[in-house]
Amino acid sequence: MVSNLLHHLDIHKSMRLNSIHTSVLRELVEVLTETLSIIYRQSWQTGEVPVDWRLANVTPIHKKGWKEDPGNYRSVSLTSVLKKVMEQIILSATIYIGKKQEELEAIVQQENYDIVATTETWWEDSHNWSAAMDGYQLFRRDRQGRRGSGVALYVRDRFECLELNIVNDNVECLWVRIKGKAKKADIMVGVCYRPPNQDAEVDKIYKQLAEVSQSLALVLVGDFNFPDVCWKYNTAEREQSQRFLECVEDNFLTQLVREPTRESALLDLLLINREGLVGDVKVGGHLGQSDHEIIELSILGEARQGASRTATLDFRRADFGQFRTMGESVPWETVLKGIGAQEGWSYFKEELLKA
The missing domain is CATH 3.60.10.10 (Endonuclease/exonuclease/phosphatase)
Structure with a gap:
């Protein structure tokens, strides 16, 4: 079962339109830590969890070699680290729905249902x-x-x-x-x-x-x-x-x-x-x-398949210097003061992706 799930795993999941690529978090950790800590604090204090964190999935990162070998993966995708920090809070409120949904997703991935x-x-x-x-x-x-x-x-x-x-x-x-x-x-x-x-x-x-x-x-x-x-x-x-x-x-x-x-x-x-x-x-x-x-x-009928129009961001060509300048130039403590975790996260993500 594990090998089948890994075989069908979308290892490019973190590349989607509104995601933050692993390299961004890795390269800019010293810049982003202060900003994210403000948003985390707002979430803890208000109980509001940004939608992106809830929708994220903990997805292994394929390093190299045979896809079916669990040893060829890093444990989680940094795209989902934001959600992972809050996981215990989220799961405590959704223990019934969460377990049922996780099992459903595992079966769907394994059997490749349409x-x-x-x-x-x-x-x-x-x-x-x-x-x-x-x-x-x-x-x-x-x-x-x-x-x-x-x-x-x-x-x-x-x-x-x-x-x-x-x-x-x-x-x-x-x-x-x-x-x-x-x-x-x-x-x-x-x-x-x-x-x-x-x-x-x-x-x-x-x-x-x-x-x-x-x-x-x-x-x-x-x-x-x-x-x-x-x-x-x-x-x-x-x-x-x-x-x-x-x-x-x-x-x-x-x-x-x-x-x-x-x-x-x-x-x-x-x-x-x-x-x-x-x-x-x-x-x-x-x-x-x-x-x-x-x-x-x-x-047994034949369904029409629509053309995929999913846009992706190519972070291999990213100018991390510009990212760093943006992160350091914005007075995040002032900008995020008095707004909720969802609004703060949306603003932060928008500014980061614009850079």
């Missing part, structure tokens, strides 16, 4: 920083008006996609249209969560299903909590479950999961509207403390 759907995310606005995943577009629908649950979709940056604006009526369903290649149909990907014993919202889910099932290619996954449905014979014990079966049939959908996904119950479903759209369906494995099985599948 699309990831999750249910029961339990995210709030305060989790914006921890939800992001490098290299992926994030679409999310948090539970409206109360804590808990929620759904999310991660789609690789290279795919062209658009979230559908469907009146949600507090329904925990999310729909993203992924553009197909030339002369290929777009692929509608959805994720839904239906809480147990909540029948009031089911009609709204059916309404959305009827709308999106008109797509030429539809793939829907989610936790629908209908344990009494027998998918082998398309029968159900409860009236609401029978109505769900009728909705599936009326919209010409096919359910492909045949194994239990939570203990002996089949709760997590995979629905498609076209034969041959999906293959290699596998059930097995857990994420964090979840008692639901992971469902893997391959979408």
Whole structure:
């Protein structure tokens, strides 16, 4: 597992547009120490942690040699040292979300998934920083008006996609249209969560299903909590479950999961509207403390890949003398006085990158 993660590791991660390259921190340590200590102090005193520090990842630096050998890496990227200093504070406030998210990112890196759907995310606005995943577009629908649950979709940056604006009526369903290649149909990907014993919202889910099932290619996954449905014979014990079966049939959908996904119950479903759209369906494995099985599948359609427009800064050509002059000429104690850690960090980074 470790060798696979290292093989797929993006060793150029610290080169992205708004990052500070390792060489900058190494060359200018005597200039930057005073300024950063002011911002750290503001963060300690106010509890405000700049967004960049939260989004950063501790990424090993590849020195040379075989990528799969852990001995060929330095322990962390200096791009993330800023975040590392505050790590214990951040983790103490996000112990549940953090561990689950870290495991999700590790699995995604190892398996190299293009699309990831999750249910029961339990995210709030305060989790914006921890939800992001490098290299992926994030679409999310948090539970409206109360804590808990929620759904999310991660789609690789290279795919062209658009979230559908469907009146949600507090329904925990999310729909993203992924553009197909030339002369290929777009692929509608959805994720839904239906809480147990909540029948009031089911009609709204059916309404959305009827709308999106008109797509030429539809793939829907989610936790629908209908344990009494027998998918082998398309029968159900409860009236609401029978109505769900009728909705599936009326919209010409096919359910492909045949194994239990939570203990002996089949709760997590995979629905498609076209034969041959999906293959290699596998059930097995857990994420964090979840008692639901992971469902893997391959979408056999062809998605359009957008051209990458990520700009990078070439610090090999940097004038560190100019950096040093800038750092020493600004009265940082005065400039940063009375402003928060986020504002102070943003100003500092802007001035540093302008140089």
